[in-house]
Amino acid sequence: MTDTNISRRTFLAASAASGLAGFAPFASALAASGNDWGDDWGGAFAAALGRNRMLLGWKTPPDRLDTGSLAVTGAWPAGLKGRFFRNGPSVHDRFGRRCRHWFDGDGMIQEFVIDGGRIAHRGRVVRTPKLDREDAAGRRLYSGYATHLESQAPIRGPDSMNAANISVLHHGGELLALWEGGSATRLDEATLAASGFKAWSPQLAGVPFSAHPKADPDGTLWNIGCALLPRPALVLYHIDRAGRLVKAGLVDAGPMGLIHDFVVTHKSLVILIHPFLFDPARAEQAGILDAHIWKPRAETRVLVVDKADFGKRRWHALPACFGFHYGNGWEEADGTIRLDHCLAGNPGIVTETLRYVMKGEFRPSAPLRYSRIVLPPKGDGRIENRADEAEFAKVAPAAVGRRHRFVYTLGVPDDPEDWRFRTVVKRDLERGTAESFDYGPGRIPEEHLFVPGPGGRGEDDGWLIGTVLDWKKGVTGLSAFDARDVAAGPVAQAWLPYPLPLGFHGAFVGG
Numbered sequence: 001m002t003d004t005n006i007s008r009r010t011f012l013a014a015s016a017a018s019g020l021a022g023f024a025p026f027a028s029a030l031a032a033s034g035n036d037w038g039d040d041w042g043g044a045f046a047a048a049l050g051r052n053r054m055l056l057g058w059k060t061p062p063d064r065l066d067t068g069s070l071a072v073t074g075a076w077p078a079g080l081k082g083r084f085f086r087n088g089p090s091v092h093d094r095f096g097r098r099c100r101h102w103f104d105g106d107g108m109i110q111e112f113v114i115d116g117g118r119i120a121h122r123g124r125v126v127r128t129p130k131l132d133r134e135d136a137a138g139r140r141l142y143s144g145y146a147t148h149l150e151s152q153a154p155i156r157g158p159d160s161m162n163a164a165n166i167s168v169l170h171h172g173g174e175l176l177a178l179w180e181g182g183s184a185t186r187l188d189e190a191t192l193a194a195s196g197f198k199a200w201s202p203q204l205a206g207v208p209f210s211a212h213p214k215a216d217p218d219g220t221l222w223n224i225g226c227a228l229l230p231r232p233a234l235v236l237y238h239i240d241r242a243g244r245l246v247k248a249g250l251v252d253a254g255p256m257g258l259i260h261d262f263v264v265t266h267k268s269l270v271i272l273i274h275p276f277l278f279d280p281a282r283a284e285q286a287g288i289l290d291a292h293i294w295k296p297r298a299e300t301r302v303l304v305v306d307k308a309d310f311g312k313r314r315w316h317a318l319p320a321c322f323g324f325h326y327g328n329g330w331e332e333a334d335g336t337i338r339l340d341h342c343l344a345g346n347p348g349i350v351t352e353t354l355r356y357v358m359k360g361e362f363r364p365s366a367p368l369r370y371s372r373i374v375l376p377p378k379g380d381g382r383i384e385n386r387a388d389e390a391e392f393a394k395v396a397p398a399a400v401g402r403r404h405r406f407v408y409t410l411g412v413p414d415d416p417e418d419w420r421f422r423t424v425v426k427r428d429l430e431r432g433t434a435e436s437f438d439y440g441p442g443r444i445p446e447e448h449l450f451v452p453g454p455g456g457r458g459e460d461d462g463w464l465i466g467t468v469l470d471w472k473k474g475v476t477g478l479s480a481f482d483a484r485d486v487a488a489g490p491v492a493q494a495w496l497p498y499p500l501p502l503g504f505h506g507a508f509v510g511g
């Protein structure tokens with residue numbers, strides 16, 4: 001079923017099916033005892049934080065943060081003006097209870113306004129309907145991805161549980177906070193206040209809209225949505241430059257789990273379905289994450305959908321692997337697709353590391369490695385190499401869907417500490433080389449975005465901008481790199497007088 005042939009009924013099914021909505025039939029009332037949280041993760045985290053300040057990145061900040069003018073070191077690039085937004089889980093503790101997974105904290109938007117070297121910051125928790133209802137009730141009402149309440153408030157759709165905590169999108173004149181289990185949340189640009197959910201069409205109200213939309217060089221936007229119940233389904237979106245829906249489609253992709261990211265080429269949408277598969281029958285008791293089952297002997301299935309006709313599809317198989325993010329991909333004249341993926345041998349990072357860090361424990365897991373995947377026009381694909389550890393891969397906006405030379409990631413130094421990512425890496429895929437800057441002990445960088453310079457045409461003709469937590473000093477900084485010389489380190493940094501919680505993704509809006 002594709003394009004305009006989608007019935008409202010079908011989409012409502014998809015809407016109700018978004019992973020988190022699957023609890024609805026089982027969630028008739030809130031537990032009177034409220035004792036279904038078991039042992040004290042909040043107390044364990046506080047004690048661990050006292051021993052290890054690295055955990056500052058997972059501490060709940062105040063709901064509002066404001067600094068009128070940051071202390072700047074170095075020479076902030078004159079052309080790097082605009083607003084830099086970030087989002088991530090932040091409200092980890094509320095009503096005496098701490099989330100059981102990094103992915104479950106309610107979102108908080110961080111905004112850096114950069115104007116001629118003067119940089120101001122404000123942070124605002126995204127006031128979703130979920131958060132408003134919980135604050136009114138004075139208790140947690142809803143389960144999350146891995147924070148499971150055995151009984152919870154009635155759920156009317158995915159957005160009952162929408163935490164708006166993964167990314168930020170500025171498109172068609174709107175600023176949106178993105179989640180992946182439900183709708184995008186509108187934000188007022190003047191105040192950062194949440195102003196309701198975005199519906200791309202009346203039929204798409206409440207339908208999942210994932211947190212990694214891809215903007216083609218022509219400015220149009222592609223995205224997926226991932227629904228898990230009553231049966232797995234993928235939603236496909238094409239949105240024009242003005243933010244109007246061009247078309248949407250629904251794909252029955254068979255067994256799958258939550259799909260976080262995807263790839264666009266100039267012709268196709270490429271969606272990997274790792275064999276970490278959701279079992280609806282488990283969700284009632286286990287919650288979303290623990291209803292996923294890792295099947296190491298199963299294939300990673302790859303769906304390739306024609307942008308021009310969502311009905312034209314091909315499938316490939318890859319060895320079992322797991323990952324969140326892609327660098328970029330492109331398609332050759334014969335249909336061969338090449339794409340870059342930060343992939344691990346199993347999903348331990350999500351089932352172990354990113355769960356137990358909320359309790360103050362560091363549990364190692366299989367590393368994410370920068371890898372090239374090749375999909376021939378027909379037949380099985382292959383993973384060509386597994387290089388060094390990498391996450392949060394970004395390319396120049398003009399390279400999206402085209403063959404890229406440079407990709408920017410976080411990386412791991414030779415002497416990694418508990419939290420491994422500490423470097424910013426520029427990879428030259430043509431030469432097979434990489435250069436990096438090590439922030440040094442005591443610092444944890446977050447995603448760094450490439451911002452093209454004024455009139456810049458090259459894939460490194462611009463800047464990298466990103467935040468870094470200095471947990472020894474207890475502050476967060478904003479860095480600007482000349483993308484042509486990443487190894488030289490930031491050309492300028494601006495420091496907040498407080499730490500920000502570690503987050504996921506951001507957006508830069510020039511001007």
Ligand SMILES: [Fe+2]
Binds near residue numbers: 211260324504505
């Ligand atoms: Fe992501």
